[in-house]
Amino acid sequence: MQQVNSVKHSDASQVVASIQGLNKSFSNKQALCDVELQIKSNQVLAILGSNGAGKTTLINTLLGRLKIDSGEISIFSSQPGSLAVKQQTGAMLQVASLPETLKIREHIQLFQSYYPNPMDYQKVIAYAGLESLQERFSKKLSGGEKQRLLFALSICGNPKLLFLDEPSVGMDLSARQSLWKAIRDLKNQGTAIVLTTHYLEEADSLADEIVLLKQGAIIQRGTNEQIKACVSSTTIRFTTPSYPIDFNSVAYLISHDVSGKYTAIQTNELNQTLISLLTKYPELEDLSVSRAGLEEAFLELNKDQLAQSKTGKSVINKGEAA
Amino acid sequence: MNYTSIECASSTSEQFVPMSPAKTLKVYWLETKFEWLKTIRNPAFALPAILFPVIFYLFFGVLMNHGNVQAASYLLSTYGTFGVMGPALFSFGAALAVERGKGWLDIKEASPMPASAQIISRLIVSMIFSLLIIISLGIIGVFFGGVELSVFQGALLSVILVFGGLPFCLLGLALGMMLKAESAPAIVNVIYLPMAFLSGLWIPITMLPNFLQTFANFLPPYHLSQLALKVMQQDVGDSVFTHLLALTLFAVIFFVFALVAHKRKQN
Numbered sequence: 088m089q090q091v092n093s094v095k096h097s098d099a100s101q102v103v104a105s106i107q108g109l110n111k112s113f114s115n116k117q118a119l120c121d122v123e124l125q126i127k128s129n130q131v132l133a134i135l136g137s138n139g140a141g142k143t144t145l146i147n148t149l150l151g152r153l154k155i156d157s158g159e160i161s162i163f164s165s166q167p168g169s170l171a172v173k174q175q176t177g178a179m180l181q182v183a184s185l186p187e188t189l190k191i192r193e194h195i196q197l198f199q200s201y202y203p204n205p206m207d208y209q210k211v212i213a214y215a216g217l218e219s220l221q222e223r224f225s226k227k228l229s230g231g232e233k234q235r236l237l238f239a240l241s242i243c244g245n246p247k248l249l250f251l252d253e254p255s256v257g258m259d260l261s262a263r264q265s266l267w268k269a270i271r272d273l274k275n276q277g278t279a280i281v282l283t284t285h286y287l288e289e290a291d292s293l294a295d296e297i298v299l300l301k302q303g304a305i306i307q308r309g310t311n312e313q314i315k316a317c318v319s320s321t322t323i324r325f326t327t328p329s330y331p332i333d334f335n336s337v338a339y340l341i342s343h344d345v346s347g348k349y350t351a352i353q354t355n356e357l358n359q360t361l362i363s364l365l366t367k368y369p370e371l372e373d374l375s376v377s378r379a380g381l382e383e384a385f386l387e388l389n390k391d392q393l394a395q396s397k398t399g400k401s402v403i404n405k406g407e408a409a
Numbered sequence: 410m411n412y413t414s415i416e417c418a419s420s421t422s423e424q425f426v427p428m429s430p431a432k433t434l435k436v437y438w439l440e441t442k443f444e445w446l447k448t449i450r451n452p453a454f455a456l457p458a459i460l461f462p463v464i465f466y467l468f469f470g471v472l473m474n475h476g477n478v479q480a481a482s483y484l485l486s487t488y489g490t491f492g493v494m495g496p497a498l499f500s501f502g503a504a505l506a507v508e509r510g511k512g513w514l515d516i517k518e519a520s521p522m523p524a525s526a527q528i529i530s531r532l533i534v535s536m537i538f539s540l541l542i543i544i545s546l547g548i549i550g551v552f553f554g555g556v557e558l559s560v561f562q563g564a565l566l567s568v569i570l571v572f573g574g575l576p577f578c579l580l581g582l583a584l585g586m587m588l589k590a591e592s593a594p595a596i597v598n599v600i601y602l603p604m605a606f607l608s609g610l611w612i613p614i615t616m617l618p619n620f621l622q623t624f625a626n627f628l629p630p631y632h633l634s635q636l637a638l639k640v641m642q643q644d645v646g647d648s649v650f651t652h653l654l655a656l657t658l659f660a661v662i663f664f665v666f667a668l669v670a671h672k673r674k675q676n
Contacts, residue, residue: 150519170521174426178519182512188450193443200439201522203426240516250519 100127103248103279104149109158111148111303118144120304122158126248131270131280133290136300137389142283143181145300146250149281150178162248174202177246179237179254187226191217191236194225195243202244214269215239216262230257238266248279255289267293287381297381299388307388311381318379318387320353323360326373338363349373436522440530448534454499458538462492463545469611471554479643481554485546486637487610489566490630492542493574496535498601501581503594505531510590532578539571558641566640573633576656579663580629586670604628614645629659 104126111119119141126132134142147153149160151168162172185194195212199205212218215235220228228236234257241249251270255263270293274280284290290297290311297314299307307314320341327350334343339356354360357376365371379387428436449455470484508514517527547563550556558566581597588596605611607621608630614622625631632652638644 152515152518173519173521176519178516180512180515180519182516184511185513186447186508188447189443193446197439197443198520200432200436201520203428203432237516240520244521 100129102126103128104160104162106149106161107159109145109148109160110156111144111153112156118303119148119155120302122303122305124298124305126162126279126281128247128277128279129274130295131274131282131293133294133297134281134283134300135287135290135297135385136283140300141303142300143252144303146178146180146252146281146283150176150250174244175247176250177241177244177248178250178252179234179241180250180252181256182233182237185225185228185233185236188224190222190224191228191239192221194236195239198240198243204245205243206245211239211243214242214272216265216269231259231262234258235262235266238269242269242273246278249273249281251280251282253283253285255284255286263289287385291381299385301389314388315379315381315384318384320355320379320383321357322351322353322377322379322383323357323364324349324351324373324375324377325371326350328368328371332368336363336367433523436526437529440522440526441533444530444534445537448500448504448538454504455538458495458499459492459542459545461495462488462542463549465491465611466546467549467553471549476555478555478557481550482556482558482641483613483638483643485550485554485556485558486566486640486643487613487634489543489546489570490573490608490634490637491605491610492546493539493570493633494577494601494605494630496538496542497574497577498581498584498597499594500531500535500538501578502584502588502597503581505582505585506588506593507590509585510593528582532575535574535578536571539574540567543567543570562640566637569636569640570633573636573656576629576633576660576663579660579667583663583666583670586667586674604630607631608634610634626655629656632656632659 102125104124106122106124106126109119109122109124110117122145124132134145136142144153148155149162149167151166151172160167163175165172189197195208199208199211212221215238217232217235217239220232220235223232225233225236234254238251238254241251254270255266258266267289270280270282280293282290282293294311297307297309297311298305299314307317309317327345327348332350334340334352337352337360339354339360341353341355343350343352352360352364361376466484466488470481470488474480505514518524543566547558547566551558580600584593584597584600607617608614608625608628609617609622610630614625614631614634617625632655635644635647636649636652636656639649
C-alpha cells in the first residue's frame with residue numbers, strides 16, 4: 088500500500104542516501120577524501136573520474152562492502168549493507184564472468200527469490216533485452232550480453248536505489264541505447280540511480296547530476312551544463328594547411344594542437360580569434376567551431392596543477408578550494 | 410544542495426518487508442538446486458570427482474589384490490574417505506575461489522541473499538556427491554571385491570563418511586576465501602593428494618614408516634578414515650572420542666581461518 092503512495096509522489100525527488108565526510112584509505116593510500124554526496128530518487132547521479140579515482144571504492148562503501156575510516160553514510164535511514172537496505176538496492180558491479188553452467192533464466196529466477204517483492208520475470212527480461220537469450224548458458228554470452236544479464240540481476244528486486252558500475256562496457260550501439268532507455272524508464276518511476284562510467288556520452292545523456300572524482304576527492308559537481316561551463320574555451324578546428332601557421336600571431340589563442348589532418352585551437356574570445364585567424368589565413372578549409380563538451384571539461388578538470396600552469400590557464404577548482 | 414529534507418527518506422524504509430519463512434526456504438531450495446545443476450553440468454568437476462575414487466578402488470582394491478577380502482574391505486573405507494574429500498575441497502575450495510576471483514561473489518554479497526544459503530547449498534551438493542561416491546564404492550566392494558558388509562555397517566559407514574566430510578568442506582571454504590582464482594585448482598590438488606597419501610588412504614597406514622604414522626595424527630583424513638575403518642574393526646585402535654575430537658578441532662580451526670579471510674577482505 089505504501090508503494091502505491093510513493094509512486095504517486097515519485098515526481099518529487101527525495102533524498103534516498105546521504106554521505107557526509109566520508110574518508111577511506113587502503114594501507115597508506117587515501118582512496119576517498121572527505122566525500123559529501125546526496126543520492127536522490129528520480130535522479131541519475133553520474134560519478135566520473137579516471138582509473139583509480141575512487142569510483143569503485145565509493146560504490147563499495149555505499150554497498151557496505153568496505154569499512155569506512157570516518158564519516159557517515161545513511162541509506163534509507165539505515166546502515167549501508169543492512170538487510171533492509173540490501174532489499175531495496177540493486178547493484179551491477181564489474182564481474183569478469185558468471186557461473187558458466189547456469190542459464191540466463193535460472194540466474195534471474197535465483198536472484199528474484201532473494202527479494203520479498205521481486206520484479207516480474209517478463210519485465211526484467213524486457214528491460215534487459217534478453218527475450219531471445221533466456222535459455223542460453225552464461226558461458227556462451229558475449230561481453231555485452233553478460234552486461235545485460237548483470238543489469239537484469241541488479242533490477243530483479245525492484246530497487247529504489249540502483250548502482251551501475253560501468254554498465255555499458257562491451258555493449259554495441261543498439262544494446263547501449265536500449266540500456267539507456269531502461270535506465271531512464273527506471274529513473275522516471277522513481278529509482279535513484281548511481282552511475283559510474285568511462286563513456287562521457289553516457290553521463291551526458293543520462294545524468295541529472297555529475298560528480299567528478301579525482302584522487303578520492305570530489306573536485307567538481309553540478310549538472311551537465313554546469314560542468315561544461317567550467318571550461319569557457321571554444322575550439323576552432325580546420326584542415327591543416329600545407330603551409331605553416333604562425334600561432335603566436337593569432338589573437339587570444341589559448342592553445343593549439345596539430346594532429347595529422349586537423350588542427351584545433353582553443354580560445355576565450357571566439358570572435359577576436361576568428362577575425363585574426365581568417366585575416367591572416369583566409370583560405371583555411373573545413374572550419375568548424377564547437378563549444379567545450381563534457382569530454383573537454385572532463386580532461387580540463389582532471390589535469391594536474393603542473394599541466395595547468397604550463398598552459399598558463401587557471402581552472403576553477405571549486406571542490407578543491409573548499 | 411540541502412533543499413530536500415532527509416525525513417522524506419524514512420518513509421521509504423518503511424517498505425522494508427521481512428521475508429516470509431516460505432520465501433526464505435525457497436531461497437535455500439533454489440540455491441541448492443542451481444548449485445547442483447551448476448556442478449553436474451560441469452563435467453570437468455563432476456566426472457573426476459566420482460570417477461577417480463571409483464577407478465582407483467576398482468583397480469587397487471579389487472583387480473590388483475587377487476581376492477584379498479581384507480584389503481578390499483580396508484580400502485573401501487579409505488577410498489571412501491578419499492572420495493568424500495574431493496567434492497568438499499573442490500566445490501568449496503577451487504570453485505569458490507574462482508567465483509570469488511571473477512567478482513561473482515561481490516554481486517551475491519550485494520544482494521539480500523542470506524550468506525548461509527551459499528554455504529548450505531554447497532554443503533548439501535557436496536554431501537550428495539559424497540553419497541553417490543560411497544554407494545558406487547560399496548557396490549564395487551560388495552559385488553566385485555567380496556566385501557561382507559551388513560546393511561547396518563553400510564549405513565553406518567555412509568553416515569560417518571558423509572558427515573565426516575564437514576571438516577573438509579570447511580577446509581575448502583577457508584581455501585576458497587584465501588586462494589587466487591588462477592592458482593586455486595592447482596593448490597587444492599597439492600593439498601588433497603599428498604594429504605590423502607600421508608593419511609594412509611592409498612596404502613594402509615601401518616605400512617608407512619613410523620614417523621609418518623605419527624605425523625598422520627596431524628592430518629584430518631587420517632582421523633576420518635580411522636573412524637570409517639572402525640565399522641569393520643580394521644582401525645589402528647584409538648578411541649572414537651579421540652578421532653571425533655581431532656576432527657572437531659580441525660573443523661573449528663578451518664572455520665576460524667575462513668572467517669578471518671572473510672573479515673580481512675572488508676578492510
